[in-house]
Structures are given as structure tokens and as C-alpha cells.
Amino acid sequence: MAGPRCPSPERLKAFFAFFFTLVAMGSSTAHVPVLMWSSESLPPLASPVAGHITSTDDLAAYISSVCGSGPHTVLLFLQEKLSKDDFTVFGGVYGNKQDSAFQNLEAALQSSSSVTLPAVDLSASSAIPALLQEKLGVSPLLVDADTLSNLSVNKSASNFLLISLPYCAGVHKSCKEVLHENDEIIWKVLNIMKAKKVPYTAIYTGLQPSRTMSDQPVVRSLLQAAETDVQPPIMFNVSGTPCIMLWAQNLFVRLTESSAWTDLAKETPSLTGSQCNSTNSQLVLTYTSGFTLSFSMSQRYYPVSARNWFTLESVQLQSNGQTATFIGNRSIYAPAEYSFRCQAVSNIQDGLLVLLNPMQTISEWRLNFVDFQIQGFGLNNRTDFSYASDCAGFFTPGIWMALLTSLLLLLIFVYGLHMIMHLNTMDRFDDPKGPSISVPQSE
Incomplete structure (x- = not known):
């Protein structure tokens, strides 16, 4: 040639x-x-x-x-x-x-x-x-x-x-x-x-x-810090139009308690098998390491809130010809036009995911997604996530502890102020220059 x-x-x-x-x-x-x-x-x-x-x-x-x-x-x-x-x-x-x-x-x-x-x-x-x-x-x-x-x-x-x-x-x-x-x-x-x-x-x-190089903060080069490689979101397109987006800092999977965690976020997956429409979306990530992650989402209208909501119905992990299905312990949902974000999505110790019908061979399978964000609907040609609905509630345990402590201190202050305001002066005082007050005693 x-x-x-x-x-x-x-x-x-x-x-x-x-x-x-x-x-x-x-x-x-x-x-x-x-x-x-x-x-x-x-x-x-x-x-x-x-x-x-x-x-x-x-x-x-x-x-x-x-x-x-x-x-x-x-x-x-x-x-x-x-x-x-x-x-x-x-x-x-x-x-x-x-x-x-x-x-x-x-x-x-x-x-x-x-x-x-x-x-x-x-x-x-x-x-x-x-x-x-x-x-x-x-x-x-x-x-x-x-x-x-x-x-x-x-x-x-x-x-x-x-x-x-x-x-x-x-x-x-x-x-x-x-x-x-x-x-x-x-x-x-x-x-x-x-x-x-x-x-x-x-x-x-x-x-x-x-x-590329022009995107890195100047402060990093001045401090000569190590450059971190930020992975872009995983995007599934239909006819060139974005349909599903997913990003996670880490996608940890583990098959046994004694084995090491495998971070799938460091690998580039194939999206073969992914699909989406107006009511259902499925993102299939196939990795060269032998793992396959499938995220199934659905969208429906709720009359009470008068809006559409999407739910992450299940997460499937496939390895060595076996499949484990994890469903939401607590609902993983967000408005249809929003994305869902959570700092930790896992099936470890009251995590958001629960293993469905665990068998002996897959009972030790673990998932742990760090800084996880997904959107399966309402992208509308966007190349970035919509407003995120976070899984953490507003009143976290830390906020409750601070509120209760502040309330207790406020009650102590109010009680002390109440005591000071109700102090009464004596009607009569003992004069050291005059005759002392005598109290007759009876035998």
C-alpha cells in the first residue's frame, strides 16, 4: 500500500x-x-x-x-x-x-x-x-x-x-x-x-x-501534583442521541470474602445489548475481565405527585456463567427529568441493594459503587447529567445530633434565665449597728 x-x-x-x-x-x-x-x-x-x-x-x-x-x-x-x-x-x-x-x-x-x-x-x-x-x-x-x-x-x-x-x-x-x-x-x-x-x-x-492538557487546572502544575485521570461518563446513544448516562468513581465487585475487590470503572466496557425507550431503559456493560453489569430502569406516572418518576429496578452481575440480581432495599428513584446520585450504592450492611434469591454459589457476591450517578430518561440531547436527586436525606444523623444538642443547650439557657428573672429581694435586712433581731425561744 x-x-x-x-x-x-x-x-x-x-x-x-x-x-x-x-x-x-x-x-x-x-x-x-x-x-x-x-x-x-x-x-x-x-x-x-x-x-x-x-x-x-x-x-x-x-x-x-x-x-x-x-x-x-x-x-x-x-x-x-x-x-x-x-x-x-x-x-x-x-x-x-x-x-x-x-x-x-x-x-x-x-x-x-x-x-x-x-x-x-x-x-x-x-x-x-x-x-x-x-x-x-x-x-x-x-x-x-x-x-x-x-x-x-x-x-x-x-x-x-x-x-x-x-x-x-x-x-x-x-x-x-x-x-x-x-x-x-x-x-x-x-x-x-x-x-x-x-x-x-x-x-x-x-x-x-x-x-487534554489545557483542561488541567494550573494549580496542579504549579504544585507539581500527580495528574488524576477523570473518566468521562458512560453514554449510550440511539441514532446519535444520548439515551442513558452513568458515572461512578469506583465500580467495585467481589465474588468471595477472601478475594480482592475489582474496580470495573478503570476498564472500558462494551455497551452491546443496551436499549432504551420512553418507559424502560437497560444499560449493559460488558468488560474484558469477564464481568457484565446490567442496570434496568423504568419510568411511570404517579397521579399523587402529578409527574413521571424513574426507578432503578435492579442491578445484575454476571460472571463465570452465573447471574446475581440485586434489587433496591430502599427505593432508588428520582423524577424522570432528573438523574439519581448517591455516594455509596452497595449490598453491604444495610446498603441500597439486596441480593434477590441468594444461592450458595453467589451468596458472597458483593457490589460497592462509589460516587454513583445514573440517568436513564429525559436527557433530551444533553451530554451532561441533569439536576441530581441525591439519596441522602436532608436530615442526616449528623444534622439530627447537632439539632438535639443545640435544643438541649437552649433549654438550659432558658431555664437559667427563668430562674434569674424570678429572684426576689428580702423585705427586711439585719443592721449590724442596731440591736440584733432576737427570736424568743420557748422551753
Whole structure:
């Protein structure tokens, strides 16, 4: 397979200017970049002013002009996370270009008609699959490079090919290695399309922004503290629309009393089997370590409160072909438009979960979710949690102790004040200069 062409100095200079524009566009925490290029030509697009964030309407209007009339083949390279800082940190803009993780992507952009949207609103970027499906009139086909090489692409009809790309999890590979492998996948797919002589339009973007160097607090670097890797929420999408979100600092599981706790929050799960609709949602997390967690939620209307509420009906843990079902000891619920949050969700010592019909082989299974938050309904294209309904009541034991202690001290103060206000002076005093008061005694 032929390697990437070396861009001319003029094109490299233009490419550098493009990436410096990306850097000047502000923080990457609120938006993601969208890169588009075509083997033919793209409609002109005015250069965005600094600080401009492309909205859903703007993106939909441009995609409509790109797809236009007639058949089109669109390649959507959808990465789990992507930010402008990824290009500056791993793209080699300030260093050796041969060390860049995006060599093939840079060559493709410079050798084709390309358009750059440096900052696209999260709701707009997550709606790209749905927008393309609407404009092309076909459903997306999830493919990889090997599948595409054996796939017959009909040039006379519209095609929507979706290529899913991972992002670094910080466990086995560095971010630069993962992005370099993604770059090789993009180049391989483009070469396959070129070999098949199929004209195409390619789009490269992310579902959410990645947490990069510019997002870390400055105080951390000044104190030279260790950088903590904050995992993003687990999000299940339907047709590009967020449907279920879950986040936890720790997802501890243990199968025996003598075994060590396994923290599943450090692993990246597969969401295969997850589903959601207006009344029921199920989030299925399958981990490479052999565990599967399933969260089943339901939504219903309660006339007394005149509103919809959602309930976490059960949590299932599967391992080694066995399944344990945990239900709520005390109701785990929240208004349908809210999320549910709790500092600790477990089945340990009066926890919120209770093992249903425990058998001898699973009676020692334990769950312990730390700083747990979940939302199964009412996301409405949000990429963050709605207002959280916390499991802790307002009057916690500590608050009750403080109130009772304050009340006791107040009663003591009121009693003392009452005693002082009711002191009476004597009507008659003993005068030391006069005759003493004599009290006759009778025999």
C-alpha cells in the first residue's frame, strides 16, 4: 500500500495556520472539532471568526449543501473523544512533523478539498449521524477497513459508512499510539475507496471532547501534583442521541470474602445489548475481565405527585456463567427529568441493594459503587447529567445530633434565665449597728 504523499511547503504552511486557528478558538471542554474533506469538491465555507461555535442549525445547513442532490458516499470517522488539543499535543505542530500522530490525515486534508469547523457544539456533533442519515436517506453501515475491502459499494446510490475509532484509556497504550493507529485506519479506508474508484466525502470528529492538557487546572502544575485521570461518563446513544448516562468513581465487585475487590470503572466496557425507550431503559456493560453489569430502569406516572418518576429496578452481575440480581432495599428513584446520585450504592450492611434469591454459589457476591450517578430518561440531547436527586436525606444523623444538642443547650439557657428573672429581694435586712433581731425561744 502506498504511503502518504509529502505535502508541499506552501500546503504545510497553510496546514500549520489551520491548526494554530484551532488552538486560538478557546477551551476544548465545550465543543469538538469537525474536519471534512472530499475526493471531489466541497461547497465554500466562510472562515469562522475566533470564538465562534458552530450550532446544530449551522451544521445541518452545511451538511445539506454537501449532500445536495444525487447519490453521495459519506465516510464518518467517529472517534470516542476528540479535542483541538489532540492536534497540538500529538500533531507535531511545534516539533518534528515526522513524529506526528496525524501524518496521513494531514496529507489527506492538504491533497483534497477540505473544510474545517474548529468548534462545533456538542449537541450538533452528536447529531451528525442523524443528520447524515436524514439527508442521505440511508441508515449508517458500521464497517472497518477489512470489511470495506470486501464490500461492494454501489456508486449510483447513496452510502453512509460509519467507522468507529477508539480513544486512549491510559491503560495499555498511550494516546499518541492510539491516535497514530486511528490515523493508519483512516488512510487504509481512503486507499480502499480510491482503489474502488468511488468518490466520497469524509468527516472526522468525536462524540465528546477529550480531557487534554489545557483542561488541567494550573494549580496542579504549579504544585507539581500527580495528574488524576477523570473518566468521562458512560453514554449510550440511539441514532446519535444520548439515551442513558452513568458515572461512578469506583465500580467495585467481589465474588468471595477472601478475594480482592475489582474496580470495573478503570476498564472500558462494551455497551452491546443496551436499549432504551420512553418507559424502560437497560444499560449493559460488558468488560474484558469477564464481568457484565446490567442496570434496568423504568419510568411511570404517579397521579399523587402529578409527574413521571424513574426507578432503578435492579442491578445484575454476571460472571463465570452465573447471574446475581440485586434489587433496591430502599427505593432508588428520582423524577424522570432528573438523574439519581448517591455516594455509596452497595449490598453491604444495610446498603441500597439486596441480593434477590441468594444461592450458595453467589451468596458472597458483593457490589460497592462509589460516587454513583445514573440517568436513564429525559436527557433530551444533553451530554451532561441533569439536576441530581441525591439519596441522602436532608436530615442526616449528623444534622439530627447537632439539632438535639443545640435544643438541649437552649433549654438550659432558658431555664437559667427563668430562674434569674424570678429572684426576689428580702423585705427586711439585719443592721449590724442596731440591736440584733432576737427570736424568743420557748422551753
